[in-house]
């Protein structure tokens with residue numbers, strides 16, 4: 001059994017200030033792993049649990065192993081065992097639904113804070129915000145009396161077309177794990193279990209219920225598993241969700257290798273595996289191979305594989321009592337750790353829709369916005385010079401807390417971009433709003449949602465001439481135009497992938513028409529996934545990217561546009577010039593049919609673009625600021641290391657512009673002398689640092705030499721090869737500003 005070998009560092013932020021030249025301050029920031037408070041999964045209750053199990057009937061035990069409503073399992077009241085109350089999801093706590101359908105109950109006490117979707121969170125590159133997010137949803141889950149939160153969703157972005165790209169974090173395994181760990185800890189600090197999903201290799205929606213994913217072992221370990229591993233070994237995740245798809249021939253919810261060998265034997269996972277909704281396909285096989293709870297979409301709950309069929313299998317000797325007890329024990333262990341059991345006290349009570357949570361949602365949104373282009377310095381908008389502003393586009397007023405298939409949030413607050421500008425602009429500025437385009441759909445096509453078939457609409461991509469004319473008029477008659485375009489959560493949605501990267505609803509023509517009449521136009525894309533914005537990049541001087549950005553998204557965006565907040569978001573994935581440049585598409589290995597081999601192997605995301613020398617439209621890690629930063633003095637504490645050492649990488653960042661701002665220092669490594677295939681470079685460290693205008697910050701990133709390892713399939717272990725490694729500091733994956741070399745003995 002291999003234990004996690006990563007060393008945990010104590011939080012240590014050394015700040016020392018001293019004056020240099022006039023007005024110049026130098027601050028030193030030693031960047032270590034911040035210590036976020038989480039929860040352990042204690043085994044101290046195990047004996048008590050064994051005695052309790054001895055009192056249970058077969059029916060009572062089985063009742064705990066499957067859903068008896070859409071989001072609960074059965075209680076055993078006579079023994080003081082409560083039901084498990086489960087809630088979606090990644091954007092915050094979902095509203096209450098009927099017990100046997102997806103219809104909302106329409107209650108008036110199930111409102112929650114709508115948090116920015118996953119892609120927005122990871123665009124902050126700020127682990128403190130991931131922790132605040134996790135903690136916030138943990139508190140809200142408790143306030144709604146939930147035990148398990150189906151979050152975070154951390155599948156790797158393999159294709160830009162993925163329907164859930166907006167919900168997931170990133171294409172990069174390092175950024176993924178660094179955001180996942182604090183997120184999970186934040187949730188679990190509140191006596192709520194995180195359910196990290198969707199384990200694993202669920203990187204597309206197309207055919208998700210049948211596709212058999214083939215990934216070579218090294219790629220699996222290096223790209224698709226690190227964040228799950230870190231969730232288990234570093235954050236002690238209490239539960240994981242088994243995905244819909246198959247992996248190497250077996251469904252994830254009955255996959256002995258993934259559930260027993262990797263998760264339990266190697267990572268020493270002591271928590272529970274909950275199936276995705278209707279992702280189970282067998283009784284005995286599922287249970288034996290590691291699944292603990294079967295959840296599902298509406299149908300008679302007794303018919304679930306782990307319901308009556310399990311009772312029958314036990315009675316006919318197809319499965320032993322010992323096997324059933326093992327799973328019940330895991331669930332009871334989780335319940336004791338969450339302080340759910342009768343007689344346990346001091347469980348966190350939580351709080352919901354508080355100003356503190358809205359503030360966290362605001363902070364995340366504010367740091368997630370990515371400035372892509374600002375050639376005329378139109379941004380930040382100078383309110384004293386502006387008398388009128390045209391606000392154009394359906395996305396100026398579109399709300400995204402609900403919409404599409406899958407988990408959203410019913411919230412009392414969702415500030416739209418238009419409202420954000422109205423809130424922040426002085427009243428003297430006239431806002432001329434024009435909708436510009438309509439979100440319109442024609443015929444529908446069928447797609448699977450769990451075992452339910454749903455209809456997905458196809459877009460109408462023509463503009464309404466009258467709306468176009470209104471938009472052009474508004475733009476003509478205003479000093480500045482801000483176009484809010486992109487997509488929304490009806491269009492980017494679970495259960496299907498997008499068919500291409502085109503902007504829907506005729507938006508491209510609208511953008512062109514507005515740009516033609518007002519050169520002072522800011523184009524703001526609101527979307528969760530890459531789109532083909534080649535033409536827009538070409539034609540517009542000013543381009544901003546925002547996300548499905550939570551309750552305070554509109555205020556945060558307005559603050560960025562007005563310069564109250566200096567943008568500091570960085571792309572968490574590569575924006576390709578064309579779809580065929582992306583690895584899954586270049587290798588023609590998307591979406592597959594019944595089987596799908598990930599032919600690009602380890603070269604996912606920027607690893608592919610950089611290794612194959614393909615120019616992206618915007619690279620991974622990219623994002624501008626209203627100020628400028630200069631890096632200098634890159635050095636390491638020693639020239640050579642052994643694999644157990646910590647490499648101290650230090651450098652200085654000077655803010656050479658006129659506004660305070662945050663820079664994201666990104667540390668990439670290149671293995672110059674590898675005996676195996678390696679990507680041209682890999683992210684192995686990052687730090688977001690506030691640098692005041694005119695000041696310099698000295699930063700030290702601690703890089704464990706172990707991070708330089710690759711997964712050696714024959715040894716079934718991680719290997720750090722001796723030799724030279726380049727350490728590069730960049731502002732993005734394509735803007736490396738300094739490099740140095742170290743050697744590993």
Ligand code: BGC
Nearest residue numbers: 088089150197276277407450
């Ligand atoms: C999704 C999960 C979600 C579950 C329950 C499934 O369709 O894949 O992410 O948690 O439904 O709503």
